[in-house]
Every structure is written in C-alpha cells, then in structure tokens.
Amino acid sequence: MEKLTLDDIKEYLETKYIGRDIIYLDTTTSTNDIVKEMAEKGASEGLIVIAEEQIKGRGRMGRRWITGKGKALAVSILLKPDIKPDICPSITSLIALSAVKAIRKATNYDIMIKWPNDLVLNNRKLGGILTEMSMEGIKVKYIIIGLGLNINQEVFDDDIKNIAVSLKSFSGKNFDRRIILSEILNYFESDYENFKRYGLEYFVEDIKRYSIIFGKDISVIDGNKIVNGKVVDIDKEGGLILKTSEGELRKIISGDVIMEGLYNIYTNKI
Numbered sequence: 436m437e438k439l440t441l442d443d444i445k446e447y448l449e450t451k452y453i454g455r456d457i458i459y460l461d462t463t464t465s466t467n468d469i470v471k472e473m474a475e476k477g478a479s480e481g482l483i484v485i486a487e488e489q490i491k492g493r494g495r496m497g498r499r500w501i502t503g504k505g506k507a508l509a510v511s512i513l514l515k516p517d518i519k520p521d522i523c524p525s526i527t528s529l530i531a532l533s534a535v536k537a538i539r540k541a542t543n544y545d546i547m548i549k550w551p552n553d554l555v556l557n558n559r560k561l562g563g564i565l566t567e568m569s570m571e572g573i574k575v576k577y578i579i580i581g582l583g584l585n586i587n588q589e590v591f592d593d594d595i596k597n598i599a600v601s602l603k604s605f606s607g608k609n610f611d612r613r614i615i616l617s618e619i620l621n622y623f624e625s626d627y628e629n630f631k632r633y634g635l636e637y638f639v640e641d642i643k644r645y646s647i648i649f650g651k652d653i654s655v656i657d658g659n660k661i662v663n664g665k666v667v668d669i670d671k672e673g674g675l676i677l678k679t680s681e682g683e684l685r686k687i688i689s690g691d692v693i694m695e696g697l698y699n700i701y702t703n704k705i
C-alpha cells in the first residue's frame with residue numbers, strides 16, 4: 436500500500452501551499468475534526484489531514500462515511516479565505532470541479548458531478564465532499580473541506596453496495612493514490628486562486644458541463660420539502676435553477692437530488 440505523506444507525494448505535487456503541510460494518520464475519528472483542532476491551534480491555510488481509517492467518518496446530513504483502509508482517500512483541507520459565509524457553499528462546488536478534472540486526467544473516465552457535492556462514475560457514487568466552516572462574529576474564520584474518494588476498494592458494505600463505486604470496482608484496475616491525491620491538490624490550488632479573484636462565476640460553464648443532472652428532470656429533497664423540476668441552470672453561486680411543471684423557476688441552494696437512472700440514497704438502488 437502506497438503511503439500518502441509529503442515525502443511520498445512530493446514528486447507529483449506542484450502546489451505552493453495546499454498540501455505542503457500534511458498530517459498523515461493511520462486511524463483517526465474524522466480528518467475534518469483533526470483539521471478543526473489544528474485550525475484552533477493556529478495552523479496555516481493549506482494544511483491537509485489524511486487518514487487511512489476513520490472511526491467517525493462523517494458525510495452530509497449526519498450520515499456516516501466509511502473509508503476502506505489503505506484503499507480509499509479521506510482527506511481534509513484547511514482554508515482561510517476572506518469571504519462572506521454565504522459564499523461558503525461555492526467552495527464545495529469548486530472542489531467538486533477540481534476533483535472531477537483531476538480524476539478525469541488521471542483515469543480518462545467519465546467522472547461527473549452530482550450537485551452539490553458528489554462525484555459520480557457509471558451512475559454510482561465515487562466520492563463525496565463535506566464542507567464545514569467556523570465563524571468569528573460575522574466573518575469566516577476558516578473552512579474545512581473533507582473529501583472522501585473510493586479508489587481501490589473491491590467490495591462495499593451491504594448498505595452501500597448498490598450505490599457506491601470505486602475506480603477499481605469499475606475498471607478492475609488498481610490506481611496509485613499518490614497520483615490521484617496530488618492531481619486533486621494541484622487542480623484545486625490553481626482553481627482556488629482563480630476563485631478568490633473572480634468568484635465561482637468563472638467556473639460555472641465547467642460546472643454545468645460536468646453536471647450529471649444538467650437538463651434533466653429531478654426531485655430535490657431538503658428536510659421535508661420536495662421540489663420537482665428540470666435543471667435549466669446553475670447560477671454564479673452554484674445554486675440550482677429548476678423549472679417546475681407549472682413553468683415557474685425555483686432556486687435551490689441545498690438538498691439531495693433524486694434522478695432516474697442515478698443512485699438513490701433513500702432506496703439504496705439505481
């Protein structure tokens with residue numbers, strides 16, 4: 436099993452500050468929690484924490500996240516951008532795009548984004564993103580981006596086996612996690628720099644191009660609300676614009692997407 440320390444990845448890493456400080460752990464609770472701890476102690480922007488196993492790996496909406504030991508990627512990045520809290524969800528769309536470009540480059544597979552924060556391969560879930568932020572007054576103190584990616588797992592637990600995919604389960608091939616990780620960090624640093632300069636607007640065309648739900652009829656579930664419609668746009672903040680059957684335009688900023696032919700976390704089926 437390849438390790439993921441800075442020494443192990445530095446030959447592939449082209450960044451200036453993202454991933455130049457790496458905490459690499461065998462086992463931890465959740466890499467997001469370790470980044471939080473370090474941020475509270477004053478760690479600098481760009482710190483990343485990687486773990487081979489997470490005992491309390493977290494997904495969105497309080498779900499759990501399993502990381503196949505030595506076979507997957509569980510990484511969290513510390514960011515300290517000078518942005519307003521309402522811009523934070525854009526960071527999720529941004530890293531989703533960077534990761535898609537990076538994994539496409541490393542594999543040539545047709546990786547897509549399932550809004551807002553899933554990576555999809557072959558209509559199944561390849562990875563997910565959990566962005567968390569800490570505030571100081573009305574300002575963003577720091578942001579933690581957690582990325583979980585299925586790479587070399589061959590089997591999945593029963594509760595996710597119908598919805599999850601790894602690069603290996605799709606192709607039968609093993610992938611070098613050092614290269615995948617480095618490519619993601621390389622793309623992300625350059626995208627993050629442009630994001631700070633130009634905002635998410637700069638990336639919206641690419642986000643639409645790689646969106647598996649763009650132009651499709653979907654349902655979005657947010658708590659106990661459900662909205663049905665066709666995805667007609669993704670706006671410059673990363674929000675979904677749905678056209679309902681009554682012809683009304685609705686902007687959606689969060690929720691789980693249900694689409695025919697795509698994995699469904701509520702039924703555990705395609």
Ligand code: BTN
Nearest residue numbers: 465492493494495563564581583
């Ligand atoms: C989701 O799809 O619901 C998001 C999954 C995010 C998982 C990653 S793995 C690294 C980081 N640490 C965590 O506890 N969660 C994120």
